[in-house]
Amino acid sequence: KTYSIAVIPGDGIGPEVTDGALTVLAAAQRTFGFSLDFTDYDAGAQHYLRTGNLWSADLAQQLRTHDAILFGAMGDPAVEPGILERGFILAMRQAFEQAVNLRPVKLYPGVETPIAGLTPERCDLVIVRENTEGAYVGQGSTIHANTPNAVAIQESVNTRQGITRVVEYAFKLAASRRKKLTLCHKKNILIEAGKLWQEVVDQVGSRYPQVQLDYVHVDAMCFHLPVSPERFDVVVTDNLFGDIITDLGAVIQGGLGVAASANLNLDGSAPSMFEAIHGSAPDIAGKGWANPVGAILSAAMLLAHLGEEQAALAIEAAAVGVLQKLPALAGPDMLMSTEQIADAVAELVTTN
Amino acid sequence: KTYSIAVIPGDGIGPEVTDGALTVLAAAQRTFGFSLDFTDYDAGAQHYLRTGNLWSADLAQQLRTHDAILFGAMGDPAVEPGILERGFILAMRQAFEQAVNLRPVKLYPGVETPIAGLTPERCDLVIVRENTEGAYVGQGSTIHANTPNAVAIQESVNTRQGITRVVEYAFKLAASRRKKLTLCHKKNILIEAGKLWQEVVDQVGSRYPQVQLDYVHVDAMCFHLPVSPERFDVVVTDNLFGDIITDLGAVIQGGLGVAASANLNLDGSAPSMFEAIHGSAPDIAGKGWANPVGAILSAAMLLAHLGEEQAALAIEAAAVGVLQKLPALAGPDMLMSTEQIADAVAELVTTN
Numbered sequence: 001k002t003y004s005i006a007v008i009p010g011d012g013i014g015p016e017v018t019d020g021a022l023t024v025l026a027a028a029q030r031t032f033g034f035s036l037d038f039t040d041y042d043a044g045a046q047h048y049l050r051t052g053n054l055w056s057a058d059l060a061q062q063l064r065t066h067d068a069i070l071f072g073a074m075g076d077p078a079v080e081p082g083i084l085e086r087g088f089i090l091a092m093r094q095a096f097e098q099a100v101n102l103r104p105v106k107l108y109p110g111v112e113t114p115i116a117g118l119t120p121e122r123c124d125l126v127i128v129r130e131n132t133e134g135a136y137v138g139q140g141s142t143i144h145a146n147t148p149n150a151v152a153i154q155e156s157v158n159t160r161q162g163i164t165r166v167v168e169y170a171f172k173l174a175a176s177r178r179k180k181l182t183l184c185h186k187k188n189i190l191i192e193a194g195k196l197w198q199e200v201v202d203q204v205g206s207r208y209p210q211v212q213l214d215y216v217h218v219d220a221m222c223f224h225l226p227v228s229p230e231r232f233d234v235v236v237t238d239n240l241f242g243d244i245i246t247d248l249g250a251v252i253q254g255g256l257g258v259a260a261s262a263n264l265n266l267d268g269s270a271p272s273m274f275e276a277i278h279g280s281a282p283d284i285a286g287k288g289w290a291n292p293v294g295a296i297l298s299a300a301m302l303l304a305h306l307g308e309e310q311a312a313l314a315i316e317a318a319a320v321g322v323l324q325k326l327p328a329l330a331g332p333d334m335l336m337s338t339e340q341i342a343d344a345v346a347e348l349v350t351t352n
Numbered sequence: 353k354t355y356s357i358a359v360i361p362g363d364g365i366g367p368e369v370t371d372g373a374l375t376v377l378a379a380a381q382r383t384f385g386f387s388l389d390f391t392d393y394d395a396g397a398q399h400y401l402r403t404g405n406l407w408s409a410d411l412a413q414q415l416r417t418h419d420a421i422l423f424g425a426m427g428d429p430a431v432e433p434g435i436l437e438r439g440f441i442l443a444m445r446q447a448f449e450q451a452v453n454l455r456p457v458k459l460y461p462g463v464e465t466p467i468a469g470l471t472p473e474r475c476d477l478v479i480v481r482e483n484t485e486g487a488y489v490g491q492g493s494t495i496h497a498n499t500p501n502a503v504a505i506q507e508s509v510n511t512r513q514g515i516t517r518v519v520e521y522a523f524k525l526a527a528s529r530r531k532k533l534t535l536c537h538k539k540n541i542l543i544e545a546g547k548l549w550q551e552v553v554d555q556v557g558s559r560y561p562q563v564q565l566d567y568v569h570v571d572a573m574c575f576h577l578p579v580s581p582e583r584f585d586v587v588v589t590d591n592l593f594g595d596i597i598t599d600l601g602a603v604i605q606g607g608l609g610v611a612a613s614a615n616l617n618l619d620g621s622a623p624s625m626f627e628a629i630h631g632s633a634p635d636i637a638g639k640g641w642a643n644p645v646g647a648i649l650s651a652a653m654l655l656a657h658l659g660e661e662q663a664a665l666a667i668e669a670a671a672v673g674v675l676q677k678l679p680a681l682a683g684p685d686m687l688m689s690t691e692q693i694a695d696a697v698a699e700l701v702t703t704n
């Protein structure tokens with residue numbers, strides 16, 4: 001079986017960590033008997049500065065021909081904040097209806113977490129973030145701008161249809177795991193949006209009697225997540241709260257270096273996109289210091305999405321194997337480079 | 353000098369921790385030569401269930417006659433979530449134009465933090481949260497409700513005037529501290545609101561050249577705050593983001609038990625309100641287990657607000673002194689009760 005993968009390395013450390021993920025994917029295809037056909041796409045800050053191009057109908061059409069998209073990172077100090085985020089990443093999430101942003105929060109053995117006493121057994125949850133609407137619609141207006149009476153109104157738009165597809169996905173996931181679903185919102189304040197979210201969760205939930213339902217305010221989530229992650233199995237939340245609590249999740253699991261994510265199109269109408277949670281980190285670009293594990297685990301999620309579960313599990317296991325060795329290898333002169341880490345994971349994938 | 357203080361103990365552990373704070377305030381008045389005149393107000397879940405009353409014009413008029421308000425906590429499983437929050441707490445914040453919600457994030461010596469290796473020297477910041485607008489205006493609407501096409505729109509309303517008073521407060525505070533101000537927002541996505549916030553920060557900042565200015569997205573804040581709190585001195589942010597990141601701040605400083613806050617009216621048009629960050633914790637109410645230190649430190653903020661700086665510092669120092677002893681006294685039979693902790697702080701206030 002052959003899968004066609006679009007690769008968008010992007011900026012900063014994006015290309016380095018993407019290279020690492022490609023090394024591992026290449027090893028997996030040999031071992032697990034499928035083949036991957038990679039097509040590179042030039043996009044991001046450098047591309048934008050050179051050509052003025054961000055997301056476009058033309059690019060969308062080309063990307064649509066692929067089975068999945070592997071994404072590095074975007075961002076550069078030379079480009080105004082927000083341009084690439086809205087002009088490319090959000091544009092893709094919306095154009096390709098990548099309705100779910102799936103972010104596992106898993107503390108792997110051997111990874112150092114800043115949370116005192118936290119153990120891997122206590123930290124294995126998944127955050128299901130709505131990925132196309134809410135505050136991310138970017139709707140709003142400012143009246144009396146440039147006067148002392150300026151009023152900026154920012155809207156969050158939440159549709160039953162948009163919420164439902166995400167909530168259904170979350171219930172299915174919870175049913176396949178520890179059977180616990182937590183809605184994270186701020187329904188005591190954001191009453192309109194909160195009511196619709198809770199309504200959908202209750203409705204869909206009636207079809208999943210085996211899944212235990214819980215509700216936690218987003219502020220309380222920030223309180224509980226670091227100290228009692230074992231309380232959570234699947235957390236479903238809106239776009240903005242998801243953005244916020246998944247960064248907190250990344251802290252808990254030991255940093256952005258290992259955090260992976262999937263932007264999932266659920267109806268097969270367009271490709272899904274897989275990216276490490278970290279950004280382009282221009283300050284360390286080109287030094288070979290970037291941790292490729294987030295990108296590698298995102299590549300594993302890509303394979304799982306394509307149905308290559310075994311290969312995905314093997315990559316995750318191999319990454320865990322290498323992560324366990326990392327602390328012992330740490331220190332100014334003994335750090336493994338981005339490439340060495342990727343090679344070590346690839347090696348484990350083929351030999352395990 | 354005599355100050356008139358309104359006391360609203362509220363529900364759950366509210367009355368217990370408020371009693372603790374009153375013990376300490378009583379000790380402080382003897383020692384520091386001012387006198388406090390307390391008037392109790394019955395409000396909260398029990399009061400609401402009995403009388404149907406929440407915030408009212410009548411109550412507001414009575415409360416206005418006092419110099420400050422000491423608030424316990426509100427909430428009870430028998431009252432639908434949101435009723436007391438919106439019907440009382442938010443109503444007061446808005447009616448009394450308590451424009452700033454001030455929340456110090458300070459790790460006190462002897463307090464156990466869940467963040468590995470964090471030391472008190474590295475954790476001393478203040479979050480200045482806008483307290484009357486943003487998403488907390490509760491504006492929004494749902495169209496096609498109860499149909500498959502329901503759309504819930506939730507608005508965040510941000511006025512230049514509202515932002516400006518908070519930002520000016522934050523700059524003044526930063527100028528009196530380590531001279532660093534960080535704006536926390538998500539301006540790359542919430543473009544209208546983010547633009548106005550950044551504009552005001554830049555404008556006011558031009559009058560504070562000595563204060564170094566920084567900007568951090570709210571998601572990145574969740575990433576940095578737990579592991580590098582030393583990066584922050586004063587953080588200014590909107591109502592919703594402030595709600596979220598101050599709970600994270602409370603985790604870092606060792607839990608809700610020690611986190612204090614002030615809801616400040618800045619122009620003297622109405623009393624300010626002081627409350628521990630924790631809720632009513634009905635599950636442990638009446639057991640004498642609640643930690644009164646958050647309430648006690650809130651009472652210290654009340655005195656500082658009234659101009660009794662020395663007494664405020666003495667209470668903070670006394671609370672720190674007792675906190676340092678707490679771990680040694682911990683254990684099933686050796687925990688100090690709410691009352692014992694308050695008595696110990698009061699004793700230190702009078703003897704130091």
Ligand SMILES: CC(C)[C@H](C(=O)O)[C@@H](O)C(=O)O
Nearest residue numbers: 085086089090243277541571
């Ligand atoms: C880059 C940015 C638009 C993005 C977001 O806010 O969603 C990022 O923070 C993320 O979480 O993927």
Ligand SMILES: CC(C)[C@H](C(=O)O)[C@@H](O)C(=O)O
Nearest residue numbers: 189219437438441442595629
């Ligand atoms: C009780 C609730 C309305 C309140 C808020 O959301 O502001 C609380 O969480 C807080 O932070 O003071």
